Amino acid sequence: MNDFKTVVMTPQIYRYVRRQAGRPTAAQEKLIARTAGLGASAEMQIPHEQAVLLSLLAKLIGARTVVEVGTYTGYSTLAFALALPPHGKVITCDVSAEWTTIAEEAWQAAGVRDRIDLRLGAAAQTLADLPEEPVVDLVFIDADKAGYARYWDLLVPRVRQGGLLLADNTLYGGEAAAEEPEGNAAAIDAFNTFVLNDPRVESVLVPIADGMTVARKK
Secondary structure (H helix, E strand, O other): OOOOOOOOOHHHHHHHHHHHOOOHHHHHHHHHHHOOOOOHHHHHOOOHHHHHHHHHHHHOOOOOEEEOOOOOOOHHHHHHHHHHOOOOEEEEEOOOHHHHHHHHHHHHHHHHHHHHEEEEEEHEEEEOOOOOOOOOOEEOOOOOOHHHHHHHHHHHHHHEEEEEEEEEOOOOOHHHHHOOHHHHHHHHHHHHHHHHHHOEEEEEOOOOOOOEEEEOOO
């Protein structure tokens, strides 16, 4: 039996996959265009099909409280907010007032600004200041790669049983799979091993976009 079953992603296949995610809303399209205008940093924005997956996961578990580490211009934040009930809340952490100003404008245009609690400052401190009881339904980590394990350890106790923990860029352009990864790729490789061996969760690495780890708290 061949245990290697995958599809090599070509531009044609990617366009097909993208179409299956449906069209972005007007607010999302405007945010995509605004972010693209920022230049090189725009690669930090998640693709639309990944945003659709985030929304679906939030809906599948009936999420009401989401914690996000790494806001950038707020596309993933917007995806979560659109998936939440009116009384739901996304607590999102970042250090950039410049990029999150763009995010706030998009959230306002989408009519979900009241569902989002933006907290500027060091993420580790923001997370440590959250209530310790497990009331968080879903977590999305998409920030500095060396901090992933620290953020994970701060968040797992705060996630309810059956809640989800998601981490982005866990393939890191494929570099995490190198025999001797370096820099951020090495940090991601170490994080992947850490999650795989974490007895508090069950997890899988999904090859969407730049790789996303999906874990369920036991």
